[in-house]
Amino acid sequence: MKYLISSLFVIIIDLVFAQVSLNINAIPRKVDVLLDGEKIGTTPLTDIKIKPGSHSFELKKKGYASLRHSIDVNPAESLKMDYYLNPIYFIKFFTEERGLTFELNDNHKWSQNKIRLEIEAGVHSLRVYQDKKIIDEQNFIVDEPKSIEYIIKKKISD
Numbered sequence: 439m440k441y442l443i444s445s446l447f448v449i450i451i452d453l454v455f456a457q458v459s460l461n462i463n464a465i466p467r468k469v470d471v472l473l474d475g476e477k478i479g480t481t482p483l484t485d486i487k488i489k490p491g492s493h494s495f496e497l498k499k500k501g502y503a504s505l506r507h508s509i510d511v512n513p514a515e516s517l518k519m520d521y522y523l524n525p526i527y528f529i530k531f532f533t534e535e536r537g538l539t540f541e542l543n544d545n546h547k548w549s550q551n552k553i554r555l556e557i558e559a560g561v562h563s564l565r566v567y568q569d570k571k572i573i574d575e576q577n578f579i580v581d582e583p584k585s586i587e588y589i590i591k592k593k594i595s596d
Contacts, residue, residue, distance in 0.1 A: 457489065458512075458513070458514070458517060459486070459487060459516045459517070460486040460487070460488050460519070461486070461516075461518045461519070462483040462486070462497075462518075462519045463482045463519070463521070464481040465522045467482065469498065469502075469521070470498045471483060471496075472497075489511075490515070492509070492510050493508070493509055493511055497523060501526055503523060503526055503558040526559070527582060527583045527584070528554060528556060529556075529585070531552070531585075531588070532586075533589070534587075535551075535588065538566055538573075539567040539568075540567075543562055557580045558580070559581055560579070561579055563576075
């Protein structure tokens, strides 16, 4: 009985003070890493000790899209996490057309004829409205800084 109680005590102590070894790499290098809102260093990070349980990570670097990640860490587990942050590019968007409203990725709207945007690398959707009706939808790829000119596509019958 004494052995059982002391064994349980050791197991409970191990669980309470258990630490998990964490290794984080990122492309690009020297990315700031925040664990549960507190900066723990810059990548690459090796053998960082954290407690088991739920944690949130945020990776940030100027010129790149921030990345947020939540994870449940199990006791006696070693974690290796690799991340890739997308670069952010400056895009000059312009049009000679009048009376249009543009919507980027279902959330950013504008009606100016010239605008400068900071856009994460990748595929993006553009929706174009005229008099509150959708007149055009298209996808475009951002993989470098560039200028994009929008021209209304004319029907062949016009």
